[in-house]
Amino acid sequence: MNDKPHYADCIVYLLAKAYQHAHAVAKKRLAVFGLTPVQQLVLAALWEEEGVSAGDLGKKVRLDPATLSGLLDRMVEGGWVIKDNDPEDKRLLRIFLTQRARETAPELVRERDKANDEILQNLSLEEKILLKRLLRDVRA
Numbered sequence: 001m002n003d004k005p006h007y008a009d010c011i012v013y014l015l016a017k018a019y020q021h022a023h024a025v026a027k028k029r030l031a032v033f034g035l036t037p038v039q040q041l042v043l044a045a046l047w048e049e050e051g052v053s054a055g056d057l058g059k060k061v062r063l064d065p066a067t068l069s070g071l072l073d074r075m076v077e078g079g080w081v082i083k084d085n086d087p088e089d090k091r092l093l094r095i096f097l098t099q100r101a102r103e104t105a106p107e108l109v110r111e112r113d114k115a116n117d118e119i120l121q122n123l124s125l126e127e128k129i130l131l132k133r134l135l136r137d138v139r140a
Contacts, residue, residue, distance in 0.1 A: 015138075021119065022115075022119050023037055025115045025118050025119050026040070026112070026115045029111040029112075029114060029115045030108070030111060033104065033107075033108065033111075034078055035078075035080070035108070038061075038063070038071060039071060039074070039075055039078075039080065040108055040112065041061050042057065042061055042068075042071065042072070042075065042081075043075075043080060043081075043097070043101055043105070043108065044108075044109075044112075045057060045060050045061050046081065046095060046096075046097050046101070047097070047105055050095075050096055050097050051094050051095070051096055052094065052095060053086070053092045053093060053094055053095075054068060054069070054072065054083070054092075054093040054094075054095055055092075057095055072095065079098055079100050080097070080098055080100065080101045081095055081096065081097060081098060081101065082095070082096045082097075082098055083095060083096075084096060
């Protein structure tokens, strides 16, 4: 009797494989910049709101403090962000973009869009919209 679902129908498996594919496509496109997909996500969040605290940035991109700390250190070393103490509260660390990050933003957005197009190339417009909605619902 085989009443167990096949592993290929398991949502955890399907999401993991979709993530692996999407991550590999984005990683390939960002490699020329020396950035990872998660680092590009941090830059995108900072393009929307620069100077946020490290804690608020972590909440925005859903990264725990330890992961974000190491990531930001590597981004400082790479010349993408600047970490600065808040002048009014020295306990707060504020994150700012470098000139390089600002100037490279249009190229990075183009590469992100190309990665999205490549990942979703086999879907209709309606399927793309539905997938985004479903992923947002699952994430919540």
